[in-house]
Amino acid sequence: MTTAGGVPAGLFRRLDLQVQRRLDGPLAGEHRGLRLGPGSESEELARYQPGDDVRRIDWNVTARALEPQVWRTRADQALDTWVLLDETASMAFGTAGDPGLEKGELADRLAAAVGLLTDGPGNRLGVVSFGADGLTWTRPVAGRVAARRLLRRAGHPSNRPRGGVPPVGLAGALDALVRRHRRPGLRVVVADLLDPTGRVERPFDWEAPLRRLAARHEVVVLEVLDPRELELPDVGGVVLLDPETGRRRDVFTGDARLRARYAAAAAAQRGAVAAAARSCGAGHVRLRTDGDWVADLARAVRSRRTRPAALPARRSGQRRRAR
Numbered sequence: 001m002t003t004a005g006g007v008p009a010g011l012f013r014r015l016d017l018q019v020q021r022r023l024d025g026p027l028a029g030e031h032r033g034l035r036l037g038p039g040s041e042s043e044e045l046a047r048y049q050p051g052d053d054v055r056r057i058d059w060n061v062t063a064r065a066l067e068p069q070v071w072r073t074r075a076d077q078a079l080d081t082w083v084l085l086d087e088t089a090s091m092a093f094g095t096a097g098d099p100g101l102e103k104g105e106l107a108d109r110l111a112a113a114v115g116l117l118t119d120g121p122g123n124r125l126g127v128v129s130f131g132a133d134g135l136t137w138t139r140p141v142a143g144r145v146a147a148r149r150l151l152r153r154a155g156h157p158s159n160r161p162r163g164g165v166p167p168v169g170l171a172g173a174l175d176a177l178v179r180r181h182r183r184p185g186l187r188v189v190v191a192d193l194l195d196p197t198g199r200v201e202r203p204f205d206w207e208a209p210l211r212r213l214a215a216r217h218e219v220v221v222l223e224v225l226d227p228r229e230l231e232l233p234d235v236g237g238v239v240l241l242d243p244e245t246g247r248r249r250d251v252f253t254g255d256a257r258l259r260a261r262y263a264a265a266a267a268a269q270r271g272a273v274a275a276a277a278r279s280c281g282a283g284h285v286r287l288r289t290d291g292d293w294v295a296d297l298a299r300a301v302r303s304r305r306t307r308p309a310a311l312p313a314r315r316s317g318q319r320r321r322a323r
Contacts, residue, residue: 045069078122080140080185083111084173086224087131089243090194092161095228096290103224104161106289107190110222112150113297114188119143126181130173131166137180165196165244174209178216187217189282192224193273196244200269207276214281221277222297223270223286230270231263 045061048068061069085107094102115125119142126140127150138146168176170191177187195204213219232253240249253259270286277284285300287293 046072078124079118079120080181080183081114081118081123081125081143082140082177082181082185082187083114083125083127084177084187084189084191085111085127085129086170086191087129087136087161088166088169088196089132089161090192090196091224092243093229094226094289096226101289103192103226103289106287106293107222107224108150108153110190110224110287110293110297111188112147113294114190115143115145115147115150117143117301118186119147128173128177130168130170131161134167135173135176161243169196169205171205171209174206174213178209178212182216185217187213187219189219189221190224191221192229193221193277194229196242200265200272202272202276204273204276207280210277210282211280219280219282221282221284223273223277223284224289225270225286226289230266232259234259 045058046069048057048070052070054070056071058069058071087104087107091104091107092102094105111127118125123143124140125143125146127138127146129136129138138149140146141149170189170193174189189210193204193206199205210219210221232251234253234256236254237250237252240251241247251258274284274286283300285297287296
């Protein structure tokens with residue numbers, strides 16, 4: 001089944017965006033929690049207390065200890081997901097792919113796909129966008145509800161990003177997300193990661209806040225690109241306009257050496273962006289307006305399943321799990 005906006009709901013509902021970090025919160029769900037409590041995964045042995053589930057008694061250990069020993073479980077928690085959505089003027093750009101598909105519309109579809117991937121009992125997804133109007137926060141709702149809302153607005157003329165330098169850039173938006181929602185969960189950044197000042201080398205101003213965000217949450221960066229940002233076509237003289245700063249430049253694209261230098265510089269920039277995201281402890285996926293973003297995203301989700309879970313170190317005094 002395909003929802004409005006071209007998102008294959010059936011495919012994404014068969015997948016899940018695996019979260020390796022342990023979570024915390026008041027709601028029961030399907031993900032590993034930080035504390036002991038009702039759950040499905042045995043965590044540690046303890047002396048039996050009245051009220052414990054007798055089905056979890058380990059009779060082998062009980063025979064050696066000469067007193068009943070029961071497995072305590074790790075609580076299963078609901079997943080708290082926030083999507084940070086880039087709505088700056090640079091997202092109103094698209095030269096390939098579906099008719100009328102721009103980076104901003106692709107970003108909306110990706111955010112909707114995240115809603116379908118994380119939909120589950122007790123799970124909630126909120127969206128915070130940054131652009132010409134500053135930061136806009138959307139109340140967390142069930143993933144499938146958030147997906148429908150994002151798909152309804154995708155491609156709508158009123159949601160087209162406006163020009164001008166945004167009052168809050170990516171670094172500021174990440175900082176706000178770090179401060180406002182601290183409960184461990186999943187954070188997904190959907191942006192083109194283009195610096196409005198034209199900076200192409202590390203360190204980028206968003207690296208430090210992204211590192212702070214990844215220290216507490218599971219973070220995935222979905223980088224949105226258009227092919228014309230990676231290489232120039234041979235179309236003669238053109239005028240390039242920066243929609244955020246208003247700067248203009250005349251370029252003669254018939255110069256083969258110019259096109260080669262541009263392609264090399266663009267490749268170096270994207271490589272630096274990918275390295276920066278990974279060095280901050282975030283997952284990184286690159287998606288293009290001229291590619292099969294559905295297959296690319298599904299492939300990235302499947303690859304996360306094969307990676308070993310990196311569990312946080314236990315506090316001193318806690319017993320090690322024994323099997």
